[in-house]
Amino acid sequence: MTHGLIPGKVSQSNRHLAPREPVPAKAWGHVATRFNMLFGVLCVLLFFVGSAYAEVPNAVPPKGDHDGKHVEQPIDFPHDIHARDNKINCMYCHTYARRGLVAGIPPTSKCMGCHTVIATDKPRIKKLAEYWEKGESPKWKKVHDLPDFVHFNHEKHLNRFIFNNEGMEVERADEVCAFCHGEVKEMTVARKVKPLTMGFCRQCHEDNNGPSDCWKCHK
Amino acid sequence: MSTYKVKRRDFLKITGLTGASAALAACDMPTTVTLEEGEEEVVSYLMPEEYVIPGIGVWYASTCQQCDAGCGIIGRVREGRVLKLEGNPVSPINKGALCQIGQAALQVHYNPDRLKQPKLRQEGKLIDVTWDDAFAALKSSIGPDSGLDGSRIAWLTGTVSGHQRVLMDAVSEAVGGASHYAHETLNDTVVDKVNADVYGSANVQYKIADAQSILSFGADFLSTWGSPVHNSVQYGQFRDAPRGVLIQAEPKMTVTGGSADLWLPVRPGTEGTLAMTIAAELVASHGADATKLPKAMADQLGQYSLDSSEAQTGVAASLVKQAANFLATRAPSLVIAGGTAAAHEHGYEAVTAAAMLNVLLGNVGKTIIPVADFPYPALAPKKGDTAQLAAFAKKAKAGDISVALIAGTNPAYTAPDQLDMAAALSAVKVKVAFTEFLDETSSMADIVLPLHSDMESWGTHVASYQVADPMISLQQPLMEPLYAETRSLGDTLLDVLKLYNAEQYGPFADYYAYLRNVVSAVPAVAKEGASDEAYWQAGLQQGMLKVTAPKPFPAAIATAANDDASDALVKSADTMGFVLPVYEKNKDYPxxxxxxxxxxxxxxxxxxxxxxxxxxxxxxxxxxxxxxxxxxxxxxxxxxxxxxxxxxxxxxxxxxxxxxxxxxxxxxxxxxxxxxxxxxxxxxxxxxxxxxxxxxxxxxxxxxxxxxxxxxxxxxxxxxxxEELVKMGGSESQVGRKLVGTITADQLRRV
CATH class of the missing domain: 2.40.40.20 (Barwin-like endoglucanases)
Structure with missing residues (x-):
């Protein structure tokens, strides 16, 4: 699995390495972003009026919302079935989140750990099994992206808000994940609902006494 | 200026507009700097190793292949790519250090000029072909059906060792007696011969760390000579308190010379004279025992007075006295010779004279230790030199070579014009180049087989300079090959051997399987009770395989280490008459x-x-x-x-x-x-x-x-x-401005 922070976004599935292909940018991406920022401001106002976050101790959740588009994925992965209905902890699948910079898309072997016996007759699982048989991983589209000059570390944030946070139970990890990823357990495939802009990060760092050195994130 | 006032607010607007138009102009900027959704692909691992965490590097051990010093390296691998090389801390050769050339091995691997496709010469031009086509061409040139007399095939390589050499030798034998010429421009052929003649073994260990004073003739041992990284680590200990004294005698200041306490700018070709003068001074002023020397040399010492020597070597008599004084008073000393000192018509004599200083100073067995040859001669390095290249050129020009298999050397660039490599190579009907790059030599080839980089290959190697107990350095791939149509040299050699002996080599799917099998065959004694798998895994983790303990010194070497002059010493010095050259002026070429x-x-x-x-x-x-x-x-x-x-x-x-x-x-x-x-x-x-x-x-x-x-x-x-020279560092003097205050050592002592 790769990440926007890491040079060389290439398949790791069978450790086969191909030269990197540039992806063309959207011509009007910046305009859309501006619109989204305005929208975000509206959402912030809405947030103050009506949002009711679960209370993570010793934490002020970041403020701001974003109306991300629906992203077509190779398999319509249902986060709701896994995280809401079956109450699977986010970190059970996104196992790298507490160990490294990136949360990680779960390895296909992890999916197959359950789905060799569970729901094997469902079309989505059949599609997954096809990938597995071929020895390939699905090519997911990245929903939460950061520029390469931003150094975000999942491990540090999880330590601050979950593992080193008195009164916080690890079973409620999804409430912390929701700070930046929204209520993913209510979604099928993930949608970007937080702006993840520098202002968004800075506000949260100020509210929660996070570091304010430039080089903490830009290095 | 004052007629048009820009208010602060206007200024911000203008800069804002500029920023916007810059953003518009940069619509096709890389996606990596924008926030976006659903554009980039992320692909998960299929079945990762448990210890793999994305974003966190894993270090693997291997062996540096930039030169034949065989330094151990560790490479940081992240998301399947090797990103950084460092020295392997457990390697007895480099102990965690790595030189700039070793660091730059990454740029060999990721070099944009690397060959990605095999080439065949068709109608005078090199045309891209598939690996299968290229190998078919190789097969028709040297395969069993080629009908070629095997003695008309020749290997032309750099220094090779380990199982790469074993397989090359096996190919030579399979085709029916191919010859093997190894070529290296920078080599120690002269030094090895002197060591064999004087100390009884071509392999000697220089115990730099154990010496209190070192005199080096032309050997740039910190940067280009011997095993530079190993020497540098030793040098660090040598300079620790009590601080050792380094004296360097060479015509052009090298990195080592730049570090020396006393630098003697000896005239090229007169290093032997300088060594003899120091010997004479040691005998005359410091009570060294001349009878330790072979008689032919001892008798000559009288000819080397400080004054006559100064005219020859260009080194002031006072400096020679100082050097002799250091050596005599700071025991144990160590005299090293090589590099520019050996590179003359009478280089052998100059290096011998320097070696005799070790005998005179009683260093043999203390700071200079002759050691036995590598216990597995088939794996020992076949060291290259230009003499072998000259032999190749001669044979080729006589029309006695039909197929040349060229790997790891570029004689069309390094050989002097006088050797006329172009003519020699042209006389060879089929030239096969195993190479990562198209260089002067491989661009003349008829079949170009692109190799895996050293970051992609398996291998075993034996360092040319054995620093401690004998060991085999293990090279393992640090990542998957970048290109589909390249192969490792080992794999290709195996493929050739399979054409001849399918029974013996057929069972090995690839070079890795061959090496793994070889390691299984290592005697249990050497594995010291470890299981085969544990021995192999330990080898992979450390980047080396320990082999059996060194043989004891042969008797002859033990004698050489004694105070009395050995038979070997007398023989070498007396049979050659030991004539040192006199520096001759040349009017046309001064x-x-x-x-x-x-x-x-x-x-x-x-x-x-x-x-x-x-x-x-x-x-x-x-x-x-x-x-x-x-x-x-x-x-x-x-x-x-x-x-x-x-x-x-x-x-x-x-x-x-x-x-x-x-x-x-x-x-x-x-x-x-x-x-x-x-x-x-x-x-x-x-x-x-x-x-x-x-x-x-x-x-x-x-x-x-x-x-x-x-x-x-x-x-x-x-x-x-x-024109102005393009260099870092700007001015070389302070132009009298005393930016950094300095005083001489004498002044310091008086303070």
């Missing part, structure tokens, strides 16, 4: 040319690595180019200034480069660094600087027949052009 070994570009093989091109030369700070190093007094005599373009001409050829003035060179010498002047070696090397090797005379060392690199005389002629 200066000696030193083609200086480069601590960055080696003999030119690293010129295609931009990290090394842009790293400034340690002495001159020049980057990306060649230069002519000259003493300011010599330049004054001839009327040259810094930055003058001059032509350096020998009887055999000439090069043009800019003058660099430096007091760290003998007044009768000019130095031009090796490594530049490629005509075909990728975008970073081609057409840059000049190659001094081309203009060398083919003078050889009389005793060994090895090319004498520093024996060429030249004249320097102005071209009338002057």
């Amino acid at each position: 200066l000696s040319l030193i083609p200086a070994a480069s601590s960055r570009l080696g003999d030119g093989r690293f010129a295609n690595l931009p990290w090394l091109q842009e790293a400034p030369d340690a002495i001159t700070k020049i980057v990306w180019n060649s230069w002519v190093e000259m003493h300011p007094a010599t330049a004054l005599y001839y009327g040259f200034k810094q930055g003058d373009f001059v032509e350096v001409a020998s009887a055999e050829g000439s090069v043009k480069a800019q003058i660099y003035l430096h007091k760290g060179i003998n007044k009768d010498a000019v130095a031009v660094p090796m490594g530049q002047g490629h005509t075909e070696y990728g975008r970073y090397a081609t057409g840059r600087g000049v190659n001094p090797l081309k203009m060398l005379a083919t003078t050889s060392d009389v005793q060994t027949g090895e090319l004498a690199l520093c024996a060429t005389r030249v004249t320097v002629v102005s071209t009338g052009r002057n």
Whole structure:
């Protein structure tokens, strides 16, 4: 699995390495972003009026919302079935989140750990099994992206808000994940609902006494 | 100015607009700097190793293949890519250190000029083909059905060792007696011969850390000679308290010379005379026992007085006295000779004279230890030299070579024009190049087989300089191959062998399987009770395989270590008559040319690595180019200034480069660094600087027949052009401004 922070976004599935292909940018991406920022401001106002976050101790959740588009994925992965209905902890699948910079898309072997016996007759699982048989991983589209000059570390944030946070139970990890990823357990495939802009990060760092050195994130 | 006022708010608007239009202009900027959803692909691992965490590097051990010192390396691998190399801390050779050339191995691997597709010569041009087609061509040239007399096949390689050498030898045998010529421009053939004659073994260990004073004749042991990283680690201990004294005698200041306490700018070719003078001084003033020396040498000592020697060597008598004093009073001492000292018509004698200083000072067995040969001779390094290349050229020109298998050497670039490699190679009907790059030699080839880089290959290697107990260095791939149509040399050799002996080599799917099997066959004694798998895994983790303990020294060596002169010593010195040359002036070509070994570009093989091109030369700070190093007094005599373009001409050829003035060179010498002047070696090397090797005379060392690199005389002629030298470091003097205060050592003592 790769990440926007890491040079060389290439398949790791069978450790086969191909030269990197540039992806063309959207011509009007910046305009859309501006619109989204305005929208975000509206959402912030809405947030103050009506949002009711679960209370993570010793934490002020970041403020701001974003109306991300629906992203077509190779398999319509249902986060709701896994995280809401079956109450699977986010970190059970996104196992790298507490160990490294990136949360990680779960390895296909992890999916197959359950789905060799569970729901094997469902079309989505059949599609997954096809990938597995071929020895390939699905090519997911990245929903939460950061520029390469931003150094975000999942491990540090999880330590601050979950593992080193008195009164916080690890079973409620999804409430912390929701700070930046929204209520993913209510979604099928993930949608970007937080702006993840520098202002968004800075506000949260100020509210929660996070570091304010430039080089903490830009290095 | 005041008629149009820009308010602060307007200013912000304007800058804002500028920013917006810049953003518009940059619509197709890379996606990596924008926030976006659903554009990039992320692919998960299929079934990762448990210890793999994305974003966190895993270090794997391997062996550096940039030179034959065999330093252990560890490579940081993240998301399946090797990103950084460091020295392997458990390697007894480099103990965690790694030189700049080793670091730059990454740029060999990721080099944009790497060959990605095999090539075949069709109608005079190299055409891209598939690997299968190229291998079919190789098969029809040297396969069992080629009908070729095997003795008409020749290997032309660099220094090779380990199972790569085993398989090359097996191919030679399978085809019916192919010959093998190994070529290295920078080699120790002369030193090895002297060591064998004087100490009884070509393999000696220099215990730099154990010495209190070191005298080195031309051996740039911290940067280009021997096992530089190992020597540098040892040198660090040598300089620890009590601080050892380093004396360096050489015509052109090297990195080692720059570190020396006493630097003796000896005239090229008179190093032997200097050594004998120091020996005479040790006997005369410090009570050294001349009877330790072979009689032929002891008898001659009287001829070397301080004064007569000064006229010969150009080294002031007072400095010689000082050097002798250091050696005599700071025991144990160590005398090393090699590099420029060995590169003369009488290099063997000069190195022998230096070795005799070790005998005289009683260093043999203390700081210089003869050791037995590597216990597995089939794996021992086949060391290259130019004498073998000359033999190849002679045989090729006689029409006795039909197929040349070329790997790891570039004689079309490194060989002097006088050897006429172009004619020699043209006389070979089929030239097969196993290479990662198209260089001067492989571009003349008929079949070009692109190799995996060292980061992609398996291998076993035996270092040319064994620093401790014998061991086999293990090379493992640090990542998957970048290109589909390249293969490792080991795999290709196995494929050739399968054509001849399917029964023996057929069971090995690839070179890895072959090596794994070889390790299984290592006797249980060597594994010290570990299971086969545990022994292999330990080997992979450490990057080396310990083999059996060293054999005890042969009896002859033990004698040499004694105080009395051994039979071997007497024999070598007496049979050659031990005549040291007298420096002769040459009216037409008054200066000696030193083609200086480069601590960055080696003999030119690293010129295609931009990290090394842009790293400034340690002495001159020049980057990306060649230069002519000259003493300011010599330049004054001839009327040259810094930055003058001059032509350096020998009887055999000439090069043009800019003058660099430096007091760290003998007044009768000019130095031009090796490594530049490629005509075909990728975008970073081609057409840059000049190659001094081309203009060398083919003078050889009389005793060994090895090319004498520093024996060429030249004249320097102005071209009338002057430009500023491109170098780091700007000014070399403080122009009297005392930016940094200094006092002399004498003044310090008085304080």
